[in-house]
Amino acid sequence: MQTLERIIEEHPFFEGLDHGFMDLVLGCATNVRFGKDTYIFKEGDTANTFYLIRQGNVALEIFAPQRKPIIVATLGEGEILGWSWLLPPYHWKFHAHVLQDTRAIALDGKCLRKKCEENHDLGYEVLKRFAGIVAQRLESTRFQLLDVFSAQK
Amino acid sequence: MATRAQTPRAPRKKREPSPTRNSPRAAAEATSKGNGSQPKPNSGKRNAKTASAIEFDRANHRPALITPEQLEKLIATLINDGFEVIGPTVRDEAITYDPVKCVADLPAGWTDEQEPARYRLKKSDNPALFGYSLGAQSWKTFLHPAEARLFAAEKQNGAFHILNNDPIPAVSRALLGVRACELAAIRAQDRVLLGDKYRDPIYGSRRESALIIAVQCSHAAATCFCVSIGSGPKVSDGFDLLLTELVDANGHRFVVEPGTDRGIGLLARVDAKPALEADLAAVESALASAAQQQRKLDTAGLKEFLYENFENPQWDKISARCLSCANCTMSCPTCFCTTVDDATDVTGTHAERCRRWDSCFTQSFSYIHGGSIRTSAKARYRQWMTHKLAAWTDQFGSLGCVGCGRCITWCPAAIDITEEVRAMREGGVRADA
Amino acid sequence: MTAAAAQFDAMVPSACVLKQVTKETPDTFTLAVARENGSGENAFAPGQFSMLWVFGVGELPISISGDPSKHDELVYTVRSVGKATHALVSQKPGTEIGVRGPFGHGWPFQAARGHDVIIVAGGIGLAPLRPMIYEVFQNRAEYGRLVILYGARSPRELLYRKELAAWARQPETQVLVTVDYGGIGWHGHVGVVTTLFKYARLHPARSVAMICGPEIMMRFVTRQLQEHGLQEQNIYLSMERNMKCAAGFCGHCQYGKHFICKDGPVFPYAEIAQLLDKYEL
Numbered sequence: 001m002q003t004l005e006r007i008i009e010e011h012p013f014f015e016g017l018d019h020g021f022m023d024l025v026l027g028c029a030t031n032v033r034f035g036k037d038t039y040i041f042k043e044g045d046t047a048n049t050f051y052l053i054r055q056g057n058v059a060l061e062i063f064a065p066q067r068k069p070i071i072v073a074t075l076g077e078g079e080i081l082g083w084s085w086l087l088p089p090y091h092w093k094f095h096a097h098v099l100q101d102t103r104a105i106a107l108d109g110k111c112l113r114k115k116c117e118e119n120h121d122l123g124y125e126v127l128k129r130f131a132g133i134v135a136q137r138l139e140s141t142r143f144q145l146l147d148v149f150s151a152q153k
Numbered sequence: 154m155a156t157r158a159q160t161p162r163a164p165r166k167k168r169e170p171s172p173t174r175n176s177p178r179a180a181a182e183a184t185s186k187g188n189g190s191q192p193k194p195n196s197g198k199r200n201a202k203t204a205s206a207i208e209f210d211r212a213n214h215r216p217a218l219i220t221p222e223q224l225e226k227l228i229a230t231l232i233n234d235g236f237e238v239i240g241p242t243v244r245d246e247a248i249t250y251d252p253v254k255c256v257a258d259l260p261a262g263w264t265d266e267q268e269p270a271r272y273r274l275k276k277s278d279n280p281a282l283f284g285y286s287l288g289a290q291s292w293k294t295f296l297h298p299a300e301a302r303l304f305a306a307e308k309q310n311g312a313f314h315i316l317n318n319d320p321i322p323a324v325s326r327a328l329l330g331v332r333a334c335e336l337a338a339i340r341a342q343d344r345v346l347l348g349d350k351y352r353d354p355i356y357g358s359r360r361e362s363a364l365i366i367a368v369q370c371s372h373a374a375a376t377c378f379c380v381s382i383g384s385g386p387k388v389s390d391g392f393d394l395l396l397t398e399l400v401d402a403n404g405h406r407f408v409v410e411p412g413t414d415r416g417i418g419l420l421a422r423v424d425a426k427p428a429l430e431a432d433l434a435a436v437e438s439a440l441a442s443a444a445q446q447q448r449k450l451d452t453a454g455l456k457e458f459l460y461e462n463f464e465n466p467q468w469d470k471i472s473a474r475c476l477s478c479a480n481c482t483m484s485c486p487t488c489f490c491t492t493v494d495d496a497t498d499v500t501g502t503h504a505e506r507c508r509r510w511d512s513c514f515t516q517s518f519s520y521i522h523g524g525s526i527r528t529s530a531k532a533r534y535r536q537w538m539t540h541k542l543a544a545w546t547d548q549f550g551s552l553g554c555v556g557c558g559r560c561i562t563w564c565p566a567a568i569d570i571t572e573e574v575r576a577m578r579e580g581g582v583r584a585d586a
Numbered sequence: 587m588t589a590a591a592a593q594f595d596a597m598v599p600s601a602c603v604l605k606q607v608t609k610e611t612p613d614t615f616t617l618a619v620a621r622e623n624g625s626g627e628n629a630f631a632p633g634q635f636s637m638l639w640v641f642g643v644g645e646l647p648i649s650i651s652g653d654p655s656k657h658d659e660l661v662y663t664v665r666s667v668g669k670a671t672h673a674l675v676s677q678k679p680g681t682e683i684g685v686r687g688p689f690g691h692g693w694p695f696q697a698a699r700g701h702d703v704i705i706v707a708g709g710i711g712l713a714p715l716r717p718m719i720y721e722v723f724q725n726r727a728e729y730g731r732l733v734i735l736y737g738a739r740s741p742r743e744l745l746y747r748k749e750l751a752a753w754a755r756q757p758e759t760q761v762l763v764t765v766d767y768g769g770i771g772w773h774g775h776v777g778v779v780t781t782l783f784k785y786a787r788l789h790p791a792r793s794v795a796m797i798c799g800p801e802i803m804m805r806f807v808t809r810q811l812q813e814h815g816l817q818e819q820n821i822y823l824s825m826e827r828n829m830k831c832a833a834g835f836c837g838h839c840q841y842g843k844h845f846i847c848k849d850g851p852v853f854p855y856a857e858i859a860q861l862l863d864k865y866e867l
Contacts, residue, residue: 057773057775059768059776068769068770069769069770070767070768070769071767071768071769071772071776072776073776073777073781074764074768074774074775074776074777076775076785077785078784078785079784099773100773140777140778140780140781143778143780143802143803143806144766144777144778146802147739147766148708148709148799148800148802148803149708149709149737149738149739149743149766149799149800150739303597303598304597304598306641306642306684308641308642308682311678311680311681311682312601312603312681312682313601313641313682313684314601315598315599315601345834345835346835349834349848350833350834350848351596351833351834351835351848352596353597353833353835354595354597463864463867489835489837490836490837490838491830491831491835491836491837492830492836492838493645493830493831493836495642495643495644495645496642497641497642501642504641504642506639506645508597508830508831508836511830511836511837511838513837518828518838519827519828519838520828521826521827521828522667522668522671523667526827526828526866526867527866527867528866529866531866532865532866532867536840536867540840543843544840544842544843547843548843548845
């Protein structure tokens with residue numbers, strides 16, 4: 001059984017983070033499990049956590065009247081779920097719908113926010129990593145918006 | 154005020170005459186008395202140059218001399234052998250290639266004046282039959298026809314069978330008055346339509362049965378630039394007979410060189426005499442006069458230059474003038490692009506599939522489901538010019554331009570390919586660099 | 587192509603009986619055709635295409651999507667997007683359609699032997715790759731791992747769903763499928779095909795990648811593959827342009843200096859890398 005510490009240290013998201021910072025991060029981490037068809041969070045809820053998905057599949061969903069739930073993306077093993085905890089007003093923008101039993105590490109965003117405010121070097125390291133995730137998601141979303149498989153162009 | 158050039162007319166539609174019993178092939182073989190190897194069109198990039206050299210050694214045959222009367226006899230001989238002789242005629246105030254029966258059908262005393270977007274025929278005092286330079290139409294009209302049926306098919310109970318799926322027995326033609334640039338164009342089309350993995354039987358049958366009587370130019374139009382391209386005015390190979398028309402104090406006559414055994418046979422039948430040294434000197438001076446050309450196209454490094462200048466402000470300037478009318482491609486003797494049309498009769502049981510010339514200047518040319526790729530005139534002009542002057546070299550080992558200048562004369566917007574290349578080169582640095 | 591075969595009239599189709607039409611998605615159908623005389627001229631290489639002619643309607647370049655080891659019939663997967671494709675997929679079994687080809691250069695399966703094969707397909711782009719997948723399974727020992735990444739617009743627009751599931755159960759094979767637009771009942775991935783790379787177990791140094799899909803998708807995928815360390819010379823793309831003749835005569839399919847019909851449709855990435863981002867080429 002891998003320790004929490006080991007898992008976090010080996011995760012690419014935290015790669016290169018020095019030991020002092022790693023200890024601060026570890027202080028905010030817990031192991032969590034979510035059953036199929038449950039929701040990790042819902043649109044509008046207060047966002048104080050983010051997740052390192054270790055196993056499973058989570059859909060980011062949004063509802064619109066008279067429409068089926070729209071899945072904008074799915075996130076699986078190795079991916080980071082959630083960045084709304086990082087910026088005010090700290091509210092989730094989507095539902096996180098568990099499609100398959102999911103194991104993850106939850107990181108306390110409120111705690112990490114506080115540590116980042118106190119130590120801007122840590123704050124920069126965390127923001128830099130999230131900026132990379134946001135850029136990837138934005139690129140994928142733009143690509144998705146191109147609707148390249150549509151017959152009508 | 155100069156008159157604007159007219160759109161080159163579509164070639165006359167004509168039914169292919171059925172092959173006569175008096176087959177030109179048989180006649181040609183008889184002509185060359187057992188040594189009758191048909192001159193084969195160049196059958197590949199690799200041996201394109203060598204094919205005629207193997208079959209025929211021109212060094213062993215001194216040029217001959219014939220009179221206009223003997224030219225008349227030559228035409229009659231060809232017709233008698235079953236050839237349809239196609240030559241220059243005056244039609245609708247322009248030189249067009251049409252069937253000719255005799256010397257009187259040729260444009261005696263006519264010359265032409267050409268400038269960008271301007272073409273005029275002028276009567277001159279010189280009785281020369283080939284005193285003009287080039288009309289709008291090129292020989293591709295006869296070798297790579299503007300319209301051809303690929304096949305017909307008949308359907309019964311869901312099944313169909315192909316009709317007339319034999320090589321089309323094209324009438325054999327003698328092409329009279331093929332200039333150096335035009336021979337270069339024919340060689341260029343040979344490489345496209347015969348020289349690669351597949352062979353186009355429609356072009357192939359016409360090409361193989363064609364007898365070529367080339368004519369060397371003694372003057373150039375203002376739009377000519379064969380010297381820059383290296384395609385003329387001297388004709389080096391690819392003909393059965395090569396004429397140079399001379400009109401001077403020694404009279405109206407033609408120096409004739411045979412290029413094939415078939416050409417030798419024809420010369421013998423019109424009783425050609427050997428040419429004199431003075432005649433040969435006159436040929437050289439005629440060629441020198443034709444080589445005095447105003448237009449120049451600097452081809453050095455042109456391929457790389459165009460590949461590197463996919464983005465260049467000059468393309469926008471050209472496209473502001475280009476009407477996408479496709480005249481340049483229709484009159485270009487090397488442009489080979491075609492499209493196809495399917496049609497059925499009213500009962501739906503008889504279908505035909507025809508191909509016809511197409512142009513990269515049309516919107517539909519680059520259509521794939523969802524839309525066209527080259528929607529702007531800029532992209533289409535760029536495609537055309539880059540193909541002619543760059544991609545063609547990679548594809549077929551030579552330029553796709555022979556310097557005939559037709560695209561300059563027949564462009565209603567007076568776009569001049571030589572001028573555009575010069576402007577782009579002088580513009581120098583890439584816009585995006 | 588033998589010298590004798592090169593002399594045939596490449597422009598005239600041979601009549602083939604339509605044996606079966608299978609609906610794959612709401613607008614895409616798989617057609618199986620057999621030569622009228624049952625002759626064995628159906629050999630093709632994965633990635634090659636034919637010109638399919640509907641009597642009196644028109645002709646289309648269509649990739650062969652069937653099994654290259656089966657010579658009794660030719661299989662094509664056609665998306666109905668226009669008049670001619672609609673006519674083609676609407677033909678009743680038993681009628682004849684015209685077939686020319688096969689034409690073009692296909693996937694470099696010889697060169698790929700001894701390597702892992704990464705197949706990346708978008709939408710109908712899986713059709714020309716399916717023969718390559720069959721080739722790998724039929725000569726399984728010749729190849730390393732097979733990774734298939736497939737993206738489509740939505741779950742109902744996925745081709746060959748049963749086969750995808752069957753391939754996923756094969757040893758040394760990883761199949762990842764994603765859709766741009768998910769919905770209820772879809773428990774798979776949602777996101778563009780490039781988002782699958784993080785789940786793919788790749789060995790870039792010993793892999794050959796073969797990509798077919800819309801050009802934008804192929805560009806994104808090529809970039810991803812290179813970021814993962816795939817060598818440029820081990821990436822191959824299948825291109826599409828207007829095509830009338832398939833023999834290099836009609837000029838329509840020119841792409842820079844290339845004729846897609848005879849130089850492609852499959853190109854090594856390095857040969858066309860400079861062209862892929864050019865507007866209106």
